[in-house]
Amino acid sequence: SWTPDSFVDTTVDQLKKKLGDDKVILGLSGGVDSSVAAMLLHKAIGENLHCIFVNNGLLRKNEFTDVLKQYEGMGLNVKGVDASKRFLDALAGKSDPEEKRKTIGRVFIEVFDDEAHQVENAKWLAQGTIYPDVIESVSATGGPSATIKSHHNVGGLPDFMKLQVVEPLRMLFKDEVRRVGASMDMNPALLGRHPFPGPGLAIRILGDITAEKVRILQEVDAIFINGLRDWGLYDQVWQAGAMLLPVDSVGVMGDERTYEKCVALRAVESTDGMTADWVNLPYNFLQKVSNDIINKVKGVNRVVYDISSKPPATIEWE
Numbered sequence: 001s002w003t004p005d006s007f008v009d010t011t012v013d014q015l016k017k018k019l020g021d022d023k024v025i026l027g028l029s030g031g032v033d034s035s036v037a038a039m040l041l042h043k044a045i046g047e048n049l050h051c052i053f054v055n056n057g058l059l060r061k062n063e064f065t066d067v068l069k070q071y072e073g074m075g076l077n078v079k080g081v082d083a084s085k086r087f088l089d090a091l092a093g094k095s096d097p098e099e100k101r102k103t104i105g106r107v108f109i110e111v112f113d114d115e116a117h118q119v120e121n122a123k124w125l126a127q128g129t130i131y132p133d134v135i136e137s138v139s140a141t142g143g144p145s146a147t148i149k150s151h152h153n154v155g156g157l158p159d160f161m162k163l164q165v166v167e168p169l170r171m172l173f174k175d176e177v178r179r180v181g182a183s184m185d186m187n188p189a190l191l192g193r194h195p196f197p198g199p200g201l202a203i204r205i206l207g208d209i210t211a212e213k214v215r216i217l218q219e220v221d222a223i224f225i226n227g228l229r230d231w232g233l234y235d236q237v238w239q240a241g242a243m244l245l246p247v248d249s250v251g252v253m254g255d256e257r258t259y260e261k262c263v264a265l266r267a268v269e270s271t272d273g274m275t276a277d278w279v280n281l282p283y284n285f286l287q288k289v290s291n292d293i294i295n296k297v298k299g300v301n302r303v304v305y306d307i308s309s310k311p312p313a314t315i316e317w318e
Protein backbone atom coordinates (compact mmCIF):
# COMPACT_ATOMS: atom_id res chain seq x y z
CA SER A 1 0.00 0.00 0.00
CA TRP A 2 1.02 3.63 -0.55
CA THR A 3 2.90 5.31 2.23
CA PRO A 4 4.76 8.64 2.16
CA ASP A 5 7.99 6.94 3.26
CA SER A 6 7.90 4.35 0.51
CA PHE A 7 6.98 7.02 -2.03
CA VAL A 8 10.06 9.02 -1.02
CA ASP A 9 12.34 5.95 -1.22
CA THR A 10 11.15 4.77 -4.62
CA THR A 11 10.94 8.27 -6.11
CA VAL A 12 14.45 9.20 -4.98
CA ASP A 13 15.76 5.94 -6.49
CA GLN A 14 13.95 6.56 -9.75
CA LEU A 15 15.16 10.16 -9.94
CA LYS A 16 18.76 9.05 -9.35
CA LYS A 17 18.56 6.55 -12.21
CA LYS A 18 16.75 8.92 -14.54
CA LEU A 19 18.89 12.00 -13.92
CA GLY A 20 22.35 10.53 -13.25
CA ASP A 21 24.81 13.44 -13.21
CA ASP A 22 22.54 15.79 -15.18
CA LYS A 23 21.79 19.31 -14.03
CA VAL A 24 18.19 20.17 -13.27
CA ILE A 25 16.51 23.60 -12.99
CA LEU A 26 13.48 24.17 -10.80
CA GLY A 27 11.43 27.29 -10.15
CA LEU A 28 10.47 27.62 -6.49
CA SER A 29 7.34 29.61 -5.72
CA GLY A 30 7.28 29.44 -1.94
CA GLY A 31 4.31 27.10 -2.20
CA VAL A 32 3.95 23.52 -1.05
CA ASP A 33 4.23 21.73 -4.40
CA SER A 34 7.42 23.27 -5.76
CA SER A 35 9.03 23.02 -2.32
CA VAL A 36 8.29 19.31 -1.88
CA ALA A 37 9.37 18.59 -5.47
CA ALA A 38 12.63 20.42 -4.76
CA MET A 39 13.24 18.41 -1.59
CA LEU A 40 12.77 15.09 -3.39
CA LEU A 41 15.14 16.14 -6.16
CA HIS A 42 17.62 17.46 -3.62
CA LYS A 43 17.69 14.06 -1.92
CA ALA A 44 18.29 12.40 -5.27
CA ILE A 45 20.83 14.70 -6.96
CA GLY A 46 21.97 17.27 -4.35
CA GLU A 47 23.85 20.22 -5.82
CA ASN A 48 22.90 19.32 -9.36
CA LEU A 49 19.47 20.71 -8.57
CA HIS A 50 19.54 24.44 -9.32
CA CYS A 51 16.55 26.19 -7.78
CA ILE A 52 15.46 29.66 -8.81
CA PHE A 53 13.17 31.74 -6.59
CA VAL A 54 11.94 34.95 -8.24
CA ASN A 55 10.67 37.94 -6.32
CA ASN A 56 8.10 39.56 -8.59
CA GLY A 57 7.53 42.35 -6.08
CA LEU A 58 3.99 41.09 -5.54
CA LEU A 59 4.67 38.63 -2.75
CA ARG A 60 3.49 38.95 0.84
CA LYS A 61 5.38 41.17 3.25
CA ASN A 62 8.90 39.78 3.96
CA GLU A 63 8.01 36.63 2.03
CA PHE A 64 10.99 36.73 -0.30
CA THR A 65 13.64 36.94 2.41
CA ASP A 66 11.84 34.64 4.87
CA VAL A 67 11.17 31.88 2.38
CA LEU A 68 14.60 32.17 0.80
CA LYS A 69 16.13 31.65 4.25
CA GLN A 70 13.93 28.60 4.79
CA TYR A 71 15.04 27.12 1.49
CA GLU A 72 18.69 27.71 2.34
CA GLY A 73 18.08 26.10 5.71
CA MET A 74 16.74 23.03 3.92
CA GLY A 75 20.10 22.72 2.16
CA LEU A 76 18.73 23.61 -1.25
CA ASN A 77 21.00 25.06 -3.90
CA VAL A 78 18.78 28.11 -4.45
CA LYS A 79 19.27 31.44 -6.13
CA GLY A 80 16.96 34.27 -5.09
CA VAL A 81 16.37 36.77 -7.88
CA ASP A 82 14.84 40.10 -6.93
CA ALA A 83 13.11 41.25 -10.11
CA SER A 84 10.54 43.46 -8.36
CA LYS A 85 11.43 46.55 -10.30
CA ARG A 86 11.25 44.78 -13.63
CA PHE A 87 7.73 43.53 -12.85
CA LEU A 88 6.47 46.82 -11.42
CA ASP A 89 7.88 48.79 -14.37
CA ALA A 90 6.17 46.45 -16.82
CA LEU A 91 2.88 46.74 -14.92
CA ALA A 92 2.87 50.53 -14.69
CA GLY A 93 -0.39 52.01 -15.93
CA LYS A 94 -1.99 48.63 -16.64
CA SER A 95 -5.38 48.10 -15.03
CA ASP A 96 -7.06 45.34 -17.03
CA PRO A 97 -6.90 42.08 -15.02
CA GLU A 98 -6.00 39.84 -17.96
CA GLU A 99 -3.41 42.31 -19.23
CA LYS A 100 -1.88 42.36 -15.74
CA ARG A 101 -1.77 38.56 -15.64
CA LYS A 102 -0.23 38.35 -19.11
CA THR A 103 2.39 40.96 -18.27
CA ILE A 104 3.41 39.11 -15.12
CA GLY A 105 3.54 35.81 -17.02
CA ARG A 106 5.67 37.32 -19.77
CA VAL A 107 8.14 39.01 -17.41
CA PHE A 108 8.38 35.85 -15.31
CA ILE A 109 9.34 33.85 -18.37
CA GLU A 110 11.96 36.45 -19.38
CA VAL A 111 13.49 36.56 -15.90
CA PHE A 112 13.42 32.79 -15.50
CA ASP A 113 14.93 32.24 -18.93
CA ASP A 114 17.81 34.66 -18.13
CA GLU A 115 18.48 32.78 -14.90
CA ALA A 116 18.18 29.37 -16.50
CA HIS A 117 20.85 30.39 -19.04
CA GLN A 118 23.25 30.94 -16.13
CA VAL A 119 23.11 27.23 -15.33
CA GLU A 120 25.42 25.71 -17.91
CA ASN A 121 24.48 22.43 -19.53
CA ALA A 122 21.19 22.05 -17.75
CA LYS A 123 19.32 19.06 -19.13
CA TRP A 124 16.04 19.08 -17.23
CA LEU A 125 13.30 21.39 -16.03
CA ALA A 126 11.64 20.13 -12.84
CA GLN A 127 8.11 21.19 -11.98
CA GLY A 128 5.90 20.72 -8.94
CA THR A 129 2.93 19.65 -11.05
CA ILE A 130 0.44 17.56 -9.07
CA TYR A 131 -2.31 15.29 -10.31
CA PRO A 132 -5.12 17.88 -10.34
CA ASP A 133 -2.88 20.13 -12.51
CA VAL A 134 -2.38 17.26 -14.92
CA ILE A 135 -6.10 16.78 -15.40
CA GLU A 136 -7.01 20.46 -15.34
CA SER A 137 -3.93 21.82 -17.15
CA VAL A 138 -4.21 25.14 -15.29
CA SER A 139 -3.25 24.97 -11.65
CA ALA A 140 -5.68 26.33 -9.11
CA THR A 141 -2.89 26.76 -6.64
CA GLY A 142 -0.59 28.89 -8.71
CA GLY A 143 3.16 28.89 -8.84
CA PRO A 144 5.59 29.24 -11.68
CA SER A 145 4.45 26.10 -13.48
CA ALA A 146 0.89 27.38 -13.73
CA THR A 147 2.11 30.75 -14.92
CA ILE A 148 4.30 29.14 -17.53
CA LYS A 149 1.60 26.81 -18.78
CA SER A 150 -0.98 29.49 -19.26
CA HIS A 151 1.44 31.74 -21.12
CA HIS A 152 3.57 29.43 -23.23
CA ASN A 153 1.51 30.25 -26.28
CA VAL A 154 2.80 33.84 -26.25
CA GLY A 155 5.66 34.18 -28.75
CA GLY A 156 8.29 31.48 -29.34
CA LEU A 157 9.17 28.90 -26.76
CA PRO A 158 11.85 30.17 -24.35
CA ASP A 159 14.93 27.97 -24.10
CA PHE A 160 14.21 26.60 -20.64
CA MET A 161 10.96 25.20 -21.93
CA LYS A 162 12.83 23.10 -24.47
CA LEU A 163 14.42 21.13 -21.61
CA GLN A 164 13.13 17.68 -20.74
CA VAL A 165 10.54 17.87 -18.02
CA VAL A 166 10.65 15.97 -14.74
CA GLU A 167 7.59 16.09 -12.47
CA PRO A 168 7.99 13.86 -9.41
CA LEU A 169 4.58 14.76 -7.91
CA ARG A 170 2.54 14.10 -11.04
CA MET A 171 0.57 11.26 -9.52
CA LEU A 172 -0.16 12.86 -6.15
CA PHE A 173 -3.03 14.80 -4.65
CA LYS A 174 -2.34 17.80 -2.45
CA ASP A 175 -2.81 15.99 0.86
CA GLU A 176 -0.38 13.30 -0.30
CA VAL A 177 2.16 15.97 -1.24
CA ARG A 178 1.90 17.37 2.30
CA ARG A 179 2.40 13.89 3.78
CA VAL A 180 5.42 13.29 1.56
CA GLY A 181 6.87 16.61 2.73
CA ALA A 182 6.24 15.68 6.35
CA SER A 183 8.00 12.35 5.90
CA MET A 184 11.06 14.33 4.72
CA ASP A 185 10.82 16.43 7.93
CA MET A 186 9.91 19.61 6.11
CA ASN A 187 8.66 22.56 8.16
CA PRO A 188 4.93 22.05 8.99
CA ALA A 189 4.33 25.80 8.54
CA LEU A 190 5.66 25.55 4.99
CA LEU A 191 3.58 22.44 4.24
CA GLY A 192 0.42 23.99 5.68
CA ARG A 193 0.61 27.26 3.77
CA HIS A 194 -2.49 28.60 2.10
CA PRO A 195 -2.43 28.65 -1.69
CA PHE A 196 -1.22 31.95 -3.17
CA PRO A 197 -1.74 32.95 -6.79
CA GLY A 198 1.21 33.26 -9.18
CA PRO A 199 0.37 36.91 -10.01
CA GLY A 200 0.35 37.54 -6.26
CA LEU A 201 -0.95 40.81 -4.90
CA ALA A 202 -1.39 42.15 -8.45
CA ILE A 203 -4.82 40.52 -8.67
CA ARG A 204 -5.73 41.80 -5.20
CA ILE A 205 -4.99 45.42 -6.08
CA LEU A 206 -7.95 46.36 -8.22
CA GLY A 207 -6.90 48.49 -11.13
CA ASP A 208 -3.37 49.73 -11.75
CA ILE A 209 -0.44 48.82 -9.55
CA THR A 210 2.06 51.09 -7.87
CA ALA A 211 4.81 50.34 -5.36
CA GLU A 212 2.87 52.33 -2.76
CA LYS A 213 -0.30 50.27 -3.24
CA VAL A 214 1.73 47.07 -2.94
CA ARG A 215 3.24 48.34 0.29
CA ILE A 216 -0.17 49.22 1.75
CA LEU A 217 -1.64 45.85 0.83
CA GLN A 218 1.38 43.98 2.19
CA GLU A 219 0.87 45.68 5.56
CA VAL A 220 -2.86 44.96 5.62
CA ASP A 221 -2.37 41.36 4.52
CA ALA A 222 0.32 40.77 7.14
CA ILE A 223 -1.95 42.00 9.94
CA PHE A 224 -4.79 39.77 8.71
CA ILE A 225 -2.71 36.62 8.16
CA ASN A 226 -0.68 37.00 11.36
CA GLY A 227 -3.96 37.57 13.17
CA LEU A 228 -5.34 34.32 11.81
CA ARG A 229 -2.22 32.55 13.06
CA ASP A 230 -2.29 34.21 16.49
CA TRP A 231 -5.95 33.34 16.98
CA GLY A 232 -5.45 29.72 15.89
CA LEU A 233 -7.71 30.24 12.88
CA TYR A 234 -5.16 29.86 10.09
CA ASP A 235 -5.62 26.11 9.62
CA GLN A 236 -9.41 26.40 9.58
CA VAL A 237 -9.19 28.56 6.50
CA TRP A 238 -8.31 27.26 3.03
CA GLN A 239 -7.18 30.62 1.68
CA ALA A 240 -7.22 34.19 2.96
CA GLY A 241 -6.06 37.59 1.85
CA ALA A 242 -6.91 41.24 1.50
CA MET A 243 -8.04 43.25 -1.52
CA LEU A 244 -7.16 46.89 -2.06
CA LEU A 245 -10.20 48.53 -3.56
CA PRO A 246 -10.04 51.34 -6.12
CA VAL A 247 -12.34 53.56 -4.08
CA ASP A 248 -11.62 56.16 -1.45
CA SER A 249 -14.21 56.83 1.19
CA VAL A 250 -14.75 59.49 3.82
CA GLY A 251 -13.70 59.01 7.40
CA VAL A 252 -12.92 61.14 10.43
CA MET A 253 -9.75 61.38 12.46
CA GLY A 254 -9.91 63.83 15.35
CA ASP A 255 -11.48 66.94 13.88
CA GLU A 256 -10.34 66.13 10.37
CA ARG A 257 -12.22 64.47 7.59
CA THR A 258 -10.15 61.86 5.76
CA TYR A 259 -10.59 60.50 2.27
CA GLU A 260 -8.70 57.24 2.14
CA LYS A 261 -8.54 53.66 0.89
CA CYS A 262 -10.89 50.80 1.64
CA VAL A 263 -9.72 47.19 1.94
CA ALA A 264 -11.76 44.01 1.78
CA LEU A 265 -10.75 40.93 3.75
CA ARG A 266 -11.53 37.52 2.25
CA ALA A 267 -11.27 34.10 3.90
CA VAL A 268 -12.70 30.97 2.32
CA GLU A 269 -13.21 27.28 2.94
CA SER A 270 -12.69 25.07 -0.07
CA THR A 271 -11.20 21.77 -1.17
CA ASP A 272 -9.90 22.66 -4.61
CA GLY A 273 -10.68 26.33 -5.16
CA MET A 274 -13.36 25.50 -7.72
CA THR A 275 -16.11 26.27 -5.24
CA ALA A 276 -15.71 28.12 -1.98
CA ASP A 277 -17.66 29.39 1.01
CA TRP A 278 -16.77 32.45 3.02
CA VAL A 279 -15.62 31.61 6.53
CA ASN A 280 -17.67 32.62 9.53
CA LEU A 281 -14.75 34.25 11.36
CA PRO A 282 -15.45 35.34 14.95
CA TYR A 283 -16.71 38.92 15.23
CA ASN A 284 -14.18 39.75 17.93
CA PHE A 285 -11.39 38.60 15.64
CA LEU A 286 -12.67 40.76 12.78
CA GLN A 287 -13.02 43.67 15.19
CA LYS A 288 -9.43 43.37 16.40
CA VAL A 289 -7.99 42.98 12.91
CA SER A 290 -10.02 45.87 11.54
CA ASN A 291 -8.88 48.17 14.36
CA ASP A 292 -5.26 47.14 13.89
CA ILE A 293 -5.40 47.75 10.15
CA ILE A 294 -6.99 51.16 10.45
CA ASN A 295 -4.69 52.25 13.30
CA LYS A 296 -1.47 50.91 11.84
CA VAL A 297 -1.74 51.19 8.08
CA LYS A 298 -1.52 54.76 6.90
CA GLY A 299 -3.86 55.49 4.01
CA VAL A 300 -6.59 52.99 4.98
CA ASN A 301 -9.69 54.19 6.84
CA ARG A 302 -12.22 51.44 6.12
CA VAL A 303 -12.25 47.62 6.29
CA VAL A 304 -15.02 45.38 4.96
CA TYR A 305 -15.41 41.59 5.06
CA ASP A 306 -16.36 39.71 1.90
CA ILE A 307 -19.37 37.44 2.53
CA SER A 308 -19.74 36.10 -1.00
CA SER A 309 -19.42 32.47 -1.96
CA LYS A 310 -18.03 30.97 -5.17
CA PRO A 311 -19.87 30.68 -7.46
CA PRO A 312 -20.63 33.26 -8.48
CA ALA A 313 -18.01 35.37 -6.71
CA THR A 314 -14.47 34.18 -7.42
CA ILE A 315 -11.96 33.95 -4.59
CA GLU A 316 -9.76 36.68 -6.04
CA TRP A 317 -11.39 39.96 -6.98
CA GLU A 318 -9.69 40.09 -10.37
Ligand code: XMP
Residues within 6 Å of the ligand: 101, 139, 140, 141, 142, 143, 146, 147, 195, 196, 197, 198, 199, 203, 239, 273, 274, 310, 313, 314, 315, 316, 317, 318
Ligand atom coordinates in the same frame (compact mmCIF):
# COMPACT_ATOMS: atom_id res chain seq x y z
P1 XMP B 1 -10.62 32.29 -8.32
O1 XMP B 1 -10.33 33.74 -8.08
O2 XMP B 1 -10.65 31.95 -9.78
O3 XMP B 1 -9.37 31.51 -7.72
O4 XMP B 1 -11.82 31.80 -7.59
C1 XMP B 1 -9.31 30.11 -7.55
C2 XMP B 1 -7.92 29.78 -7.06
O5 XMP B 1 -6.96 30.05 -8.09
C3 XMP B 1 -6.04 31.04 -7.66
N1 XMP B 1 -5.80 31.92 -8.80
C4 XMP B 1 -4.68 31.94 -9.53
N2 XMP B 1 -3.55 31.22 -9.43
N3 XMP B 1 -2.67 32.37 -11.31
C5 XMP B 1 -2.54 31.48 -10.31
O6 XMP B 1 -1.48 30.88 -10.22
C6 XMP B 1 -3.78 33.12 -11.48
O7 XMP B 1 -3.86 33.93 -12.40
C7 XMP B 1 -4.84 32.87 -10.54
N4 XMP B 1 -6.08 33.41 -10.41
C8 XMP B 1 -6.66 32.81 -9.33
C9 XMP B 1 -6.70 31.73 -6.48
O8 XMP B 1 -5.75 32.30 -5.60
C10 XMP B 1 -7.48 30.60 -5.86
O9 XMP B 1 -6.65 29.79 -5.04
